[in-house]
Amino acid sequence: MTWFLHQNVVFLAFLAGLFTWGCTIVGSAIVFFFKNISRKLQDIMMGFAVGVMIAASFWSATGSFFGLC
Structure with missing residues (x-):
């Protein structure tokens, strides 16, 4: 360290x-x-990616908001 x-x-x-x-x-x-991915696994991965992007947008907007206060 x-x-x-x-x-x-x-x-x-x-x-x-x-x-x-x-x-x-x-x-x-x-x-x-992976040659083939099941539809269920594809939906899970897509849902996770969407959740990450929504969280990133939310925290980015929250940081801007608190910077203005």
Whole structure:
């Protein structure tokens, strides 16, 4: 943990970018292992994605609102 505290901010931003890039690659590479996805699983994944996007929009708007107060 102390290693992170002694690093340059630009380098830490680079590491954070690599981490998010890696998570995106791993998450999207999962589709190559499935030939067919059941309709129920597809509906579950779509519902989860919609929930994440609604939550992101809500918290983004809430942050803007509290910034104005």
